[in-house]
Amino acid sequence: MTAATRLTRLLNDPEPTEEFRYEDVARLSDQELGDLLPTAYGLGRAPTYPATLARHAVEDAGRERQPRYTPEACRRMFEALLAGTRVRDWADLTLGAGALVRCTGPWPELSAPARALAEFILAKDDLRQPYALLAVAGLAGEETLRAVTDRLGRDAGPVGLAELAVITRLTDAERMLLSEAERDYSFTSPPPHPDAWRGIADSPAYAEFARAALGEAADRADALHAGKIPYRADKAFTDREVAALGHAARVALLRDEPWLPALLDRLLPGITLAPTAARTVPSQALLYELARAAQDFPTPEMVTALRHVRTTVRHAGVPKQLAKMLKKIDAALAERTDVALRLPALGFEGDGVLRREAGEYAAVVRVDGTTAELTWEKDGRPLRAVPAPVRRDHPDLVKELRDLAKRVGSQLATLVRALEGGYTVDAVHPYGWWRTGLATHPLARSVVRRLIWEVEIVPGDWRPVLPETDDLPDAPEDAAVRLWHPLRSDPDAVRAWRDLLTERRIRQPFKQAFREIYLLTPAEETTRTYSNRFAAHLVHYRRMFALFRARGWRSNLLGHWSDGEQDGAVRTLGAGEWQVRFLHSLADWDGDEPLASTDQVRFSRRVEGAWREAPLAEVPPLVFSEAMRDVDLFVGVTSVAADPEWADGGPVRAYWERAGFAELTASAEARRDALGRILPRLKIAGRCSLDGRFLVVRGELRTYRIHLGSANILMEPDDSYLCIVPARGKGADGKGADGKVFLPFEDERLSLILSKAFLLADDTRITDASILAQIGRGA
Known part of the structure; x- marks a missing residue:
């Protein structure tokens, strides 16, 4: 008897003769899982304890994997949703739309259950899943779709109404993808389909809407600041408009639209600064929604624009929240290697210097390392401060150049993070573009020239070069270039690079020549699927949680609530193909400060859109090394062993003495x-x-x-x-x-x-x- 057959019997038999086995769920194929999910969802309150266990295990697997549905399973899912309205008094429409997105054949006829579901939700006036509701209503026919759009259009605002209008012109499949991308209040759906936003971005109608909607938002922000629209804090856009503009931003960012950077330079300052001296914001909601869009599909221009507004916003709480979000955006940008390293020249000369005249004085903005410094000169002699005549006669120029220096610093910080993050994707660039776009770029050169690179002179022959000390090699324009990593080099070469950097006093923008490497150990070969290398340490939990955020790891805050005493911090690596999980749990207290105990490190690989645990030996060496480097950082920085004032006794003191x-x-x-x-x-x-x-x-x-x-x-x-x-x-x-x-x-x-x-x-x-x-x- 197969695992699927046993689970089907457990879910359907009121007097099962077999016990539930968790391993049966793990053995299900994606299609078998899709066949079982409608039964599990439709079960409601299971009649027996084994059936309850089976139902929860199947639904949990459905949330973690990418099930596949036959047309018959899609029909059964809609029937289960409809039947569930009598028991749950609700229907998870996103689950039904997601089944059609993952359907393995032609969609079944669903107009009748779709109409009944849409009418039920409208009667309840439950609009928690607006995009799934639109998708299901479209299956029911034009009349039902019109009724739903009319209801959603109340208080939607002009941009919200424009999105509803374009949604009615989309195909049923495109509406399903939008529902899949916008996961409103769905607790039973699988992870978003990896191609959902790409499918929406490929729709000409929605791409046209994206440009118009963001342009309308920028125009409204301009009108607010011009006094043409009355100002009310945080009321510049309706909730529906914020959601629509978030979709528009994701589409524009994913398509990497050339018109977007200039538009963002208008929109972001417009929604973060009040038109008065007030310390309020025209729309915090839109600002954070745009930042969330940047987490999904970052571009260097978007990151720089967000960094810039963070330095200018007057609202006290916004910079702190943006800083948290920017850490996630930086990590995501490093994975998007096709756009991550793009950098505008902004009028700087080849030596990284920009000069502007101000009467008999000259302003000089000079790039040095990862910062840009504004200084003033007269007759070639440097001055200590801004000359009084310049402050009096050219205040706009002073402000413009100060903002420019901050913006360049933000761009260089973004570049550094993107370069270092490219290690896990083993990013490779064509030599011609690298030479002009990075190594000799007026801004990027200050970062790039202090890093060691490898150029593939001929296939298989990688030649290392440090542009700060070496001439760039002769190589074909399409030759491959990548960052040098000590993992790919022999120890003698590593020592030679370290000696050179020390002798020449070259400080690299991030640790490269002295970078730690982590190889699989015999103990890890024995444990096979997990590493205990950094287990059993006691750490200051809040410090480690902050480091998780700083390094782009996702983690739930630990606490004494349901399932809150243990968690696994997660980071996605290798262009989204690999995931590392660092397990940890609450352990003790240092006064009011919680201590956590560290545990295993595990890796998963993305397979057909779902994460499957992988043996450590199958993890690419660079991915493994970079992930373990982060974990070493977390433990080394936050361990109580590094606390010089630790004086408590007991087991924690014993750990301190041992680990310190x-x-x-x-x-x-x-x-x-x-x-x-x-x-x-x-x-x-x-x-x-x-x-x-x-x-x-x-x-x-x-x-x-x-x-x-x-x-x-x-x-x-x-x-x-x-x-x-x-x-x-x-x-x-x-x-x-x-x-x-x-x-x-x-x-x-x-x-x-x-x-x-x-x-x-x-x-x-x-x-x-x-x-x-x-x-x-x-x-």
């Missing part, structure tokens, strides 16, 4: 490698040496051993612990102890270790009574 001086992780090994190159150049070099996992510092009073992972300190000869709490902001700027030490990459922990080393090497000049008391006890 444990073997080095890959990130700590990279730190040790960097220190080995930096120390000989320091004035305290004669007092420092590396010994295994410690930096040993010989002071006048005692000798100190600083752990390279946690930065915790032990004192010789008795290994007593020395607690040093750095002053806020000290040792965290990436410049070392006195702001002058060159570091080849940004690393707060490395800077902290060097700060402590400088302090302890000259321990006779320490004035802090707490530190002196600890040193004196064993001196």
Whole structure:
């Protein structure tokens, strides 16, 4: 007997003779799952406990996978939805529309159940699923569709009415796709179909609407600021208009429309600044909906525009919310390699400098690394501040150039994130475009030239190049170019690049030559589908949760509520084909601060639109390494072992003592490698040496051993612990102890270790009574 047969019997038999087995659900094919879902949904309250288990397990699988429906299963789904209205007093129309999107054959005749469902929803005046309602009403015929559009059109606003008008002209299949893309209040539907928005964007009618709708929104924002429309905070657009404009933005962003950037430069400032001096916003709802659209289909211009308005908006809460959303957008942009690296020149010369005259003065905007600085000159001599005559006679120019410098900084930050994120997709570019669009681009060159690249001179022969020190090689215009990664290089080459960067004092925009690599271990080959490499650590949970957001991981906030005490943080990698999950759970408390316990790391592969768990050995090495690098960061930064003031006893103290001086992780090994190159150049070099996992510092009073992972300190000869709490902001700027030490990459922990080393090497000049008391006890 097959798994599908056993489950069918359990769902239909009022007196089943078999027990439910979870493994049966896992064995279902996508089509068998689609055949069972109408039965499970239509069951309502299951007559037996095994049937209840089977129903919930089948529905859970339907939410996680991409079921396939035969025409007969589609008919049964609509019948189950209709029958369910008598029991549930509701119908999940999105589930019915989604069945048709995934139908394996010609759609069945559904006008009668579709009409009954639409009339039921209208009678209830339940408009929680407007787009699914429109899709189902279209199956019932023009009269029912007209009744639904008339009801939805109340208080919809001009843009909302325009969208309803275009929806009535779409095909039934296109209406189903729009319902699939806009998942309103559906708790039983599978993950959105991966091609839903592409199908909508390919509709000429909807693409035309998208441009008109966004143009209308920008015109309305202009009219608000011109005083032609009365201003009311957060009332510039109706709820229906906000949803419609979100759809329009997704279509325009997915199509990468050339007219969109200029329009966004009008629209976004218009909806984020009040036409008065008030600290209100014309439409927070539209701003956040556009940001959510950017999370789905980001472009560099959209990211830059959002970053720019974040710096200009006067509303106190908006910048913080936008910052959270931008972290997700940055991660998504890195996956969209076809547009991620595009960058306008904005009038800058080839050397990354823009000059503007202001009477007898000159403004100079100069790109340096990942920032742009505005300075002023007279007769070629730099000035300390904006000249008073320029402030008086050219205030608009001053504001324009200050905004330009901020915008360039935002663009370069976006570029850096997109370049680094391209590792997991193994992004490759044609040499001709890379040379002109990145390596010699007036803005991008300051970032790109300090990174190591590989050019495929002939097939299979990749030649590394650092544009900052080397001439660009002769190569065909269509030759492949990609970022160099130490995982693809031998150890001698890695050491040579690290030596060169240190000698030339080249600080890379992100850690590349010193980048950690993570290879599959024998233990992970044994566990096969999961890694325990970073399990059983105790971490400050809120700090780790913040890091999840910063690195583009999705996670639910842990808490003492139903299913809230454990979760898995998730990040999608490899152009959307791979997913990593980092399991963690609430463990203890440090006063009012929750502590979490870390657990397994697991990977899944996208198969026919659904995520299926994959063995670690099948994960591409770059995807595996980059994912584990993030997890190492989460644990290393937030572990209580790195808290110098930890004093509690019990099991947490035992963990602190064990982990605070444990073997080095890959990130700590990279730190040790960097220190080995930096120390000989320091004035305290004669007092420092590396010994295994410690930096040993010989002071006048005692000798100190600083752990390279946690930065915790032990004192010789008795290994007593020395607690040093750095002053806020000290040792965290990436410049070392006195702001002058060159570091080849940004690393707060490395800077902290060097700060402590400088302090302890000259321990006779320490004035802090707490530190002196600890040193004196064993001196």
